[in-house]
Amino acid sequence: MNVPLWLVPALPLAGFLICGVLGKKLGKSFVSAVGVGSVGLATVAAYSRLLPFVFGSRAPVVETVGGWIAAGSFSVDIAFRLDALSALMTSFVTFVGFWIHVYSIGYMRHDESDAGYARYFAYLNLFMFSMLTLVLAQNFLLLFVGWEGVGLCSYLLIGYYYEREYAAAAGKKAFVVNRIGDFGFLLGMFGLFGLFQSLDFDRVFSTAAADPARYAPFLTVVALCLFVGAVGKSAQVPLYVWLPDAMAGPTPVSALIHAATMVTAGVYIVTRCNVLFRLAPDAMAVVAVIGAITAIFAAVIALAQNDIKKVLAYSTVSQLGYMFLACGVGAYVAGMFHVMTHAFFKACLFLGSGSVIHAMGGEQDMRKMGGLKSKLPLTYWTFLIATLALAGIPPLAGFFSKDTILAGVFEHQRYVLWGIGIVTAGLTAFYMFRLVSLTFEGKFRGTHEQEHHLHESPPSMTTPLLILAALSVIGGFVGVPKVIREVFGSAREQNAIERFLSPIFVPLEESVEHALGAGTEWLLIAISVVAAVTGLLLGWNWYAKQDGRIPARIAATFPTLYELVEDKFDVDEAYDFLFVRPFNWLARMLWKVVDVLIIDGLLNAGAFLVELTGDLLRFLQTGNVRNYALTFFLGVVGLLLIVIGFTY
Amino acid sequence: MISGIPLSDVLLVSGGLFVIGLAGALLRRNAITIFLSIELMMNGANLALLGYGAALHSLEGQIVVFFVIAIAAAEASVGLAIFVALFRHTETIDVNEIHLLKW
Numbered sequence: 001m002n003v004p005l006w007l008v009p010a011l012p013l014a015g016f017l018i019c020g021v022l023g024k025k026l027g028k029s030f031v032s033a034v035g036v037g038s039v040g041l042a043t044v045a046a047y048s049r050l051l052p053f054v055f056g057s058r059a060p061v062v063e064t065v066g067g068w069i070a071a072g073s074f075s076v077d078i079a080f081r082l083d084a085l086s087a088l089m090t091s092f093v094t095f096v097g098f099w100i101h102v103y104s105i106g107y108m109r110h111d112e113s114d115a116g117y118a119r120y121f122a123y124l125n126l127f128m129f130s131m132l133t134l135v136l137a138q139n140f141l142l143l144f145v146g147w148e149g150v151g152l153c154s155y156l157l158i159g160y161y162y163e164r165e166y167a168a169a170a171g172k173k174a175f176v177v178n179r180i181g182d183f184g185f186l187l188g189m190f191g192l193f194g195l196f197q198s199l200d201f202d203r204v205f206s207t208a209a210a211d212p213a214r215y216a217p218f219l220t221v222v223a224l225c226l227f228v229g230a231v232g233k234s235a236q237v238p239l240y241v242w243l244p245d246a247m248a249g250p251t252p253v254s255a256l257i258h259a260a261t262m263v264t265a266g267v268y269i270v271t272r273c274n275v276l277f278r279l280a281p282d283a284m285a286v287v288a289v290i291g292a293i294t295a296i297f298a299a300v301i302a303l304a305q306n307d308i309k310k311v312l313a314y315s316t317v318s319q320l321g322y323m324f325l326a327c328g329v330g331a332y333v334a335g336m337f338h339v340m341t342h343a344f345f346k347a348c349l350f351l352g353s354g355s356v357i358h359a360m361g362g363e364q365d366m367r368k369m370g371g372l373k374s375k376l377p378l379t380y381w382t383f384l385i386a387t388l389a390l391a392g393i394p395p396l397a398g399f400f401s402k403d404t405i406l407a408g409v410f411e412h413q414r415y416v417l418w419g420i421g422i423v424t425a426g427l428t429a430f431y432m433f434r435l436v437s438l439t440f441e442g443k444f445r446g447t448h449e450q451e452h453h454l455h456e457s458p459p460s461m462t463t464p465l466l467i468l469a470a471l472s473v474i475g476g477f478v479g480v481p482k483v484i485r486e487v488f489g490s491a492r493e494q495n496a497i498e499r500f501l502s503p504i505f506v507p508l509e510e511s512v513e514h515a516l517g518a519g520t521e522w523l524l525i526a527i528s529v530v531a532a533v534t535g536l537l538l539g540w541n542w543y544a545k546q547d548g549r550i551p552a553r554i555a556a557t558f559p560t561l562y563e564l565v566e567d568k569f570d571v572d573e574a575y576d577f578l579f580v581r582p583f584n585w586l587a588r589m590l591w592k593v594v595d596v597l598i599i600d601g602l603l604n605a606g607a608f609l610v611e612l613t614g615d616l617l618r619f620l621q622t623g624n625v626r627n628y629a630l631t632f633f634l635g636v637v638g639l640l641l642i643v644i645g646f647t648y
Numbered sequence: 649m650i651s652g653i654p655l656s657d658v659l660l661v662s663g664g665l666f667v668i669g670l671a672g673a674l675l676r677r678n679a680i681t682i683f684l685s686i687e688l689m690m691n692g693a694n695l696a697l698l699g700y701g702a703a704l705h706s707l708e709g710q711i712v713v714f715f716v717i718a719i720a721a722a723e724a725s726v727g728l729a730i731f732v733a734l735f736r737h738t739e740t741i742d743v744n745e746i747h748l749l750k751w
Contacts, residue, residue: 624744625746626675626677626682629674633670
């Protein structure tokens with residue numbers, strides 16, 4: 001069975017159209033069937049292509065649907081590509097996407113009207129269409145369609161509860177910040193077309209790889225422009241500010257868009273363009289440094305947040321920083337590996353938090369939770385597994401991917417960045433266990449009414465949790481480092497994911513790899529595990545055992561510092577002061593001065609002049625016939641006098 | 649016809665008629681009187697034309713006068729029709745009262 005590739009994004013698009021047009025009339029059951037069914041079918045279609053690909057020759061396939069734009073030397077096709085990278089992305093985008101759709105049935109069912117429910121699934125399907133277009137596109141322009149599409153859906157879904165002002169504002173913020181990044185991406189595309197006369201992946205990458213000396217100087221600029229796009233989409237410093245606010249959307253949306261899939265698009269594009277980045281070492285250094293700064297910065301902010309989703313949001317920003325750190329040092333495989341494992345455990349965490357919020361009747365403040373372990377056992381255990389995976393506890397998925405990244409950073413001799421990575425790993429474990437302790441351990445701190453209401457979520461919500469938790473456990477085994485595999489008697493040089501992804505790296509003449517010795521690798525693993533366990537135990541001890549007395553004392557000792565962290569380092573306020581207000585002022589000035597005063601003024605002055613002339617001249621028109629006759633007579637006399645004057 | 653009368657006398661009478669007509673046209677308020685005054689002005693002009701025609705032994709002056717009389721007749725019929733319509737509409741033919749075009 002050979003399903004055409006275009007069908008994979010087309011199915012959710014059809015679901016979007018049906019839900020969007022007919023959903024309101026046909027009710028929730030119909031919308032559930034179509035919304036989830038279309039993504040389910042897309043998943044089946046995708047896997048019917050992926051499995052033969054993975055177990056076959058793994059030769060990249062390009063399927064052209066037709067021409068799209070042809071103007072002079074510029075031509076773009078609608079073409080889809082199946083290679084190792086897009087296969088990896090598609091596999092978890094469809095799979096995780098499908099389970100989050102299933103989860104949404106349970107999560108959204110009670111809250112919303114038929115119209116709201118249909119709108120929700122229509123947007124979610126549109127998102128799946130855009131995301132699949134993004135990962136399957138064969139050229140930059142088609143990718144950009146998906147890129148903008150996911151941005152649009154992100155905006156629509158963040159602002160889903162549009163009657164709440166902060167949700168609408170958060171949607172706008174996400175859109176505007178993403179636009180800044182997209183502008184960089186557009187510039188990058190212009191640059192690529194200028195250099196290579198094509199936007200086709202194969203053409204661009206092979207041309208660049210064939211003559212590195214010629215293109216390298218320009219590629220730094222182009223790669224940085226593309227990276228600006230990635231920074232916007234993947235919420236890196238300095239454009240990360242939209243992602244925490246994006247939590248105003250429904251929780252399944254946070255899981256799907258703002259944790260598992262869309263935000264990894266930036267990592268995807270950097271990995272996809274690895275040829276360009278590898279030819280531009282300066283750009284790669286920028287990527288690595290931005291990634292490391294984001295990782296630790298967001299992790300520090302996450303320490304002092306009280307909203308359960310905000311912690312997870314900053315955690316996502318931080319983990320995305322890890323991925324860019326990996327790409328920046330050249331460990332692209334490690335970056336993509338982390339994208340995949342992160343999709344599993346972070347989606348699981350968000351869905352788990354959704355289950356908690358659902359049980360708490362919409363409460364998101366962790367200070368009012370506590371002791372939910374016994375009330376929500378399934379949620380608790382899956383949440384705990386995903387937390388351990390995120391913290392990097394062996395042998396869960398996050399351990400392998402994070403360790404691969406850190407080993408890669410160390411291998412490329414970026415020791416400072418490696419140190420930042422280790423510290424971040426410790427912080428990650430700490431804030432995640434703070435979250436778990438505050439939410440599930442201790443005594444319930446909410447109202448009686450809430451306590452009475454507490455219940456485990458329906459199967460439509462717990463099934464995705466179980467599946468994602470299972471993947472958080474086993475997902476890492478495709479990327480077990482060599483030293484560990486040797487213990488178990490595997491002699492292969494590369495693990496499964498390295499073998500799988502190796503075709504996407506066009507060979508370039510690069511400096512020799514600094515392979516690490518087995519001893520060093522074991523040491524690195526030990527250090528990262530120790531960091532994770534330390535953070536974990538500290539978080540557990542401080543918040544579960546001692547009810548947060550020590551952190552409270554620390555906060556009391558350094559009130560300014562604590563407040564600064566709790567207020568997210570006042571970055572939003574700084575941006576407000578530096579950009580938003582000056583732009584508001586500029587807009588106001590353009591409105592009040594340039595538009596009203598100058599442009600309107602000029603027009604009104606012209607009109608006033610005409611009116612004034614008319615006002616003066618109308619006194620000549622008395623309407624009295626005899627006056628006209630007199631004027632007439634005087635005119636004739638005047639003319640006669642002139643004639644006489646000329647004659648004599 | 650008017651041989652023996654010097655041209656200057658003819659022109660004096662003609663000018664006198666014209667000025668009297670002009671004064672009437674400018675000063676009177678009754679539309680019909682104004683109309684008559686304009687007729688007077690035209691007749692002044694006719695007289696000047698006849699005088700010059702005789703003085704120059706040319707028929708052209710008399711020919712032009714015929715045209716003027718014919719046009720004056722046409723004008724009289726149109727003008728009077730306007731006055732009748734005006735009177736039906738406003739019940740006056742005082743030109744001071746008729747100033748619809750006034751600002």
